[in-house]
Amino acid sequence: MGGCVSTQAHGGEVSEHDKQLHRQAEKELKIAKAKMAAQVKASHLSQCIGERVVLFSSLRIIPMPSSPQDMTVLLLGSGDSGKSTINKQMRLIHSRPFTAQEKESFRQLVFDNLTRGLKSVFDALEHLDLELPEAYTNVYPEDDFQGRAGFVRGWAPGECGGDAFASTLRRRGEPKGCGEDGVKPDRITEDVKLIEEAEDARDGVPFPLNFLGPLQRLWEEPSVREAWSRGNEAALPENLQYFFSDLPRLFNPDYIPTEQDIVQTRARTIGITETTFHLKDHEMLMVDVGGQKSERRKWIHCFQDVTSILFLVSLSGYDQCLVEDRDANQMQDAMTIWDSICHSQWFKQTSIILFLNKDDLFQKKIKSSHIKTFFPDFDGELGNAVVGREYFKKRFSRLAHKAGRAKEREIYIHVTTATDTENLRVVMAAVEE
Numbered sequence: 038m039g040g041c042v043s044t045q046a047h048g049g050e051v052s053e054h055d056k057q058l059h060r061q062a063e064k065e066l067k068i069a070k071a072k073m074a075a076q077v078k079a080s081h082l083s084q085c086i087g088e089r090v091v092l093f094s095s096l097r098i099i100p101m102p103s104s105p106q107d108m109t110v111l112l113l114g115s116g117d118s119g120k121s122t123i124n125k126q127m128r129l130i131h132s133r134p135f136t137a138q139e140k141e142s143f144r145q146l147v148f149d150n151l152t153r154g155l156k157s158v159f160d161a162l163e164h165l166d167l168e169l170p171e172a173y174t175n176v177y178p179e180d181d182f183q184g185r186a187g188f189v190r191g192w193a194p195g196e197c198g199g200d201a202f203a204s205t206l207r208r209r210g211e212p213k214g215c216g217e218d219g220v221k222p223d224r225i226t227e228d229v230k231l232i233e234e235a236e237d238a239r240d241g242v243p244f245p246l247n248f249l250g251p252l253q254r255l256w257e258e259p260s261v262r263e264a265w266s267r268g269n270e271a272a273l274p275e276n277l278q279y280f281f282s283d284l285p286r287l288f289n290p291d292y293i294p295t296e297q298d299i300v301q302t303r304a305r306t307i308g309i310t311e312t313t314f315h316l317k318d319h320e321m322l323m324v325d326v327g328g329q330k331s332e333r334r335k336w337i338h339c340f341q342d343v344t345s346i347l348f349l350v351s352l353s354g355y356d357q358c359l360v361e362d363r364d365a366n367q368m369q370d371a372m373t374i375w376d377s378i379c380h381s382q383w384f385k386q387t388s389i390i391l392f393l394n395k396d397d398l399f400q401k402k403i404k405s406s407h408i409k410t411f412f413p414d415f416d417g418e419l420g421n422a423v424v425g426r427e428y429f430k431k432r433f434s435r436l437a438h439k440a441g442r443a444k445e446r447e448i449y450i451h452v453t454t455a456t457d458t459e460n461l462r463v464v465m466a467a468v469e470e
């Protein structure tokens with residue numbers, strides 16, 4: 038397995054070294070805040086997909102809630118844990134649909150997630166001791182004429198949304214120089230180059246059709262499949278399966294992202310995003326921050342006047358490394374931040390809610406990836422999601438308890454799948470009370 042095994046002591050808590058690092062980080066944050074307070078300037082605000090994004094050239098102070106019923110909810114957690122997804126779901130749950138312009142931004146993001154996502158698989162190959170072959174491996178069996186024909190032409194007719202759509206694709210014509218069985222296997226180099234040099238999708242312009250075949254073929258290439266199956270070792274984007282399994286729909290010239298497509302898109306948060314929600318009898322300001330290591334030093338600027346913290350942890354991160362650090366384990370990283378937040382003086386009076394998120398992915402991977410490999414003190418059997426969840430619940434509760442939190446008030450823990458709007462509707466109703 039890769040290098041993301043937990044470094045914790047058997048059955049122990051967060052290591053003393055990690056604690057020290059976090060104490061140091063908190064100290065640095067305090068100094069940074071004091072420095073910035075001395076040079077308060079006007080905040081630089083910008084509009085970004087309907088939300089207020091606060092850039093970090095100046096100190097940002099969250100306004101005090103204007104009424105005692107108003108609340109400020111701060112989303113915290115490692116990168117990729119699902120914070121921004123909660124924010125998107127809140128829009129859907131509270132009937133603030135995405136505008137046409139926002140949908141267009143998300144449409145372009147889908148193209149970005151496809152091309153950059155596949156590129157991140159290429160980039161991970163070496164680390165995984167894999168390589169792309171010089172020629173395509175034709176994965177279509179001899180008697181699958183449709184599949185083989187599609188492979189030759191650079192698209193798979195049976196998978197392209199039916200005859201009507203296939204005719205659009207046919208206009209591209211057939212590639213020259215096919216091999217004996219009609220296949221042009223050495224096209225792999227051209228295809229990889231196309232993906233690696235892909236430009237951003239343009240406003241209102243359908244995804245270029247010449248990308249459909251290469252994306253489809255490369256995704257099916259056995260070394261890419263293998264890399265994907267070992268994605269935990271290289272922190273590959275978890276939404277690739279969702280988008281790659283539905284490529285023809287996305288390449289339809291009339292494609293507009295569905296709500297599910299929107300919640301599945303991935304863009305790491307940089308800076309801070311604030312969104313106000315008008316709930317039944319009060320307003321909620323939701324503050325979303327970037328969770329990757331380079332973003333964390335900005336967190337301190339949102340620590341004032343927070344009513345509640347929603348702390349997101351990816352349950353499926355127990356066997357994964359961080360995007361920004363292949364030697365770190367995602368779950369261990371989450372525990373370290375959690376420990377630090379529970380200890381923090383800023384949040385003595387703040388209620389903390391823990392979301393053990395990505396339960397859908399956790400349930401799938403738990404069948405083949407043993408928690409014990411990464412957390413040696415886990416004594417449940419392979420494949421038991423219930424026991425696995427309980428184990429992590431206990432680990433996080435214990436850390437909160439040790440920080441003296443549990444005595445002052447309860448820590449609420451919810452198991453969530455943030456991409457599931459109905460699941461979130463129920464959980465958020467409980468949180469908002």
Ligand SMILES: Nc1nc2c(ncn2[C@@H]2O[C@H](COP(=O)(O)OP(=O)(O)OP(=O)(O)O)[C@@H](O)[C@H]2O)c(=O)[nH]1
Binds near residue numbers: 118453
């Ligand atoms: N399958 C599944 N995917 C999820 C879930 N929650 C979030 N995701 C996906 O995980 C990816 C990362 O989610 P984000 O909400 O962007 O993560 P984040 O915590 O905001 O990350 P940073 O902005 O880097 O801190 C997105 O592609 C989401 O669609 C979940 O419960 N299940």
Ligand SMILES: [Mg+2]
Binds near residue numbers: 304326327328
């Ligand atoms: Mg985010």
